[in-house]
Amino acid sequence: MLSPFYKWLLVMGMWLTIGRIMAQEAVADTITPQEVLYSKASKLIDSAKYKEGVVLLKKAIKLRPDYWEAFNKMAFAKIKLKDYKGAEKDLLKAEEIAPLNYETIKLKGINFFLSGNYKEAKTMLDTALYVLTEEKIEDAELYYYRAQLMFLGKSYKSALENCEVALDYRPNYPEVQLLKGQIRFAQKEYNHAVRELSTAIDKMPETNREYLAYELRAKSKFELGDYKGAVSDWNVYIEGIPGEEQSLISRAAAKINTGENTSAIIDLDDAIKLNGKNPVSYCYRGVAKGGNKQYVEALKDLDFSIKLKFDYAAAYVNRAAIKMASKDKRGACADLEKADGLGDELAIKLIEQYCRDSRN
Numbered sequence: 001m002l003s004p005f006y007k008w009l010l011v012m013g014m015w016l017t018i019g020r021i022m023a024q025e026a027v028a029d030t031i032t033p034q035e036v037l038y039s040k041a042s043k044l045i046d047s048a049k050y051k052e053g054v055v056l057l058k059k060a061i062k063l064r065p066d067y068w069e070a071f072n073k074m075a076f077a078k079i080k081l082k083d084y085k086g087a088e089k090d091l092l093k094a095e096e097i098a099p100l101n102y103e104t105i106k107l108k109g110i111n112f113f114l115s116g117n118y119k120e121a122k123t124m125l126d127t128a129l130y131v132l133t134e135e136k137i138e139d140a141e142l143y144y145y146r147a148q149l150m151f152l153g154k155s156y157k158s159a160l161e162n163c164e165v166a167l168d169y170r171p172n173y174p175e176v177q178l179l180k181g182q183i184r185f186a187q188k189e190y191n192h193a194v195r196e197l198s199t200a201i202d203k204m205p206e207t208n209r210e211y212l213a214y215e216l217r218a219k220s221k222f223e224l225g226d227y228k229g230a231v232s233d234w235n236v237y238i239e240g241i242p243g244e245e246q247s248l249i250s251r252a253a254a255k256i257n258t259g260e261n262t263s264a265i266i267d268l269d270d271a272i273k274l275n276g277k278n279p280v281s282y283c284y285r286g287v288a289k290g291g292n293k294q295y296v297e298a299l300k301d302l303d304f305s306i307k308l309k310f311d312y313a314a315a316y317v318n319r320a321a322i323k324m325a326s327k328d329k330r331g332a333c334a335d336l337e338k339a340d341g342l343g344d345e346l347a348i349k350l351i352e353q354y355c356r357d358s359r360n
Contacts, residue, residue: 034060038070050077068097068104075107084115102131110145122149140170147179156183174203178213190220211240215247222254230254245274245281252284261291279308283315290322298322313342317350324354 041056057074071094078087094104109124147162166176177200184193197217218233234251248271255264268285286301302319320335333355339347
């Protein structure tokens with residue numbers, strides 16, 4: 001038999017349980033159908049299911065026409081879907097219902113930026129910054145888009161400052177780190193670019209790589225003379241985005257500098273299949289064939305490169321190298337003279353070194 005004390009505990013436990021259930025039901029009663037739809041839509045949008053989210057948000061707005069938060073969320077989804085005109089209409093609706101709302105102003109700025117209307121984007125993003133400051137809001141995304149706008153306007157110092165603020169608010173923000181890499185690359189600060197881009201790559205999810213980071217890091221490494229590192233980054237880039245002529249040419253150039261001439265030729269063959277009228281591809285392939293001592297085939301490529309672009313100074317210099325290797329000193333010096341006339345800085349040095357006799 002239970003003691004009176006335990007009976008009291010059981011009764012109190014039952015009442016507490018009943019009280020919790022009643023409280024939950026009371027909270028559930030305060031959640032409106034449109035809020036349920038908004039919540040479900042938000043989860044879909046967070047999972048990148050933008051179209052499905054928009055469908056639910058439209059239903060929510062039908063139940064509550066003044067649901068400005070739903071208009072904002074729907075505009076955000078449409079921005080992700082690159083439906084900038086549709087997003088603009090939704091944001092105008094939100095603005096009519098709730099004027100000077102920070103989220104609406106910011107989204108309008110982002111929408112204008114992504115649709116290429118940079119003048120309006122600046123106005124909206126500046127206004128959003130004012131509201132943000134007044135309301136003491138911390139929003140990394142706003143500073144990221146301000147930095148993007150400044151980067152396009154080549155205000156690199158200001159762009160980097162905005163990036164730093166964005167990272168203060170959200171340290172794990174790979175898009176900002178990538179933008180910093182882009183800025184450093186544009187400034188030809190290649191060591192800094194490699195560092196920023198490496199950080200961006202480390203922070204990126206494996207399932208959603210931004211291949212621009214690999215492209216810029218490959219180019220930066222090439223400029224720094226890290227040709228093996230450049231090849232490695234081009235490998236990742238080309239695997240992710242195959243069939244690009246320029247990336248194949250760039251990887252081939254790096255391979256030539258590491259002595260991988262046969263592999264470079266394969267890349268250049270593929271590039272020529274994509275575009276048979278690019279003189280650079282034939283010039284580089286000629287250099288790679290020369291590296292393999294295929295001098296006759298190398299000269300054919302370099303001849304064709306010059307045929308496609310008669311004022312291609314680098315092709316004349318490279319053809320001179322092949323001719324010199326083939327014991328055609330006179331022909332080599334003639335090519336160097338031509339390259340010198342086209343303003344090639346290396347040509348005059350090579351002339352002084354190898355062609356003094358022919359100049360006398």
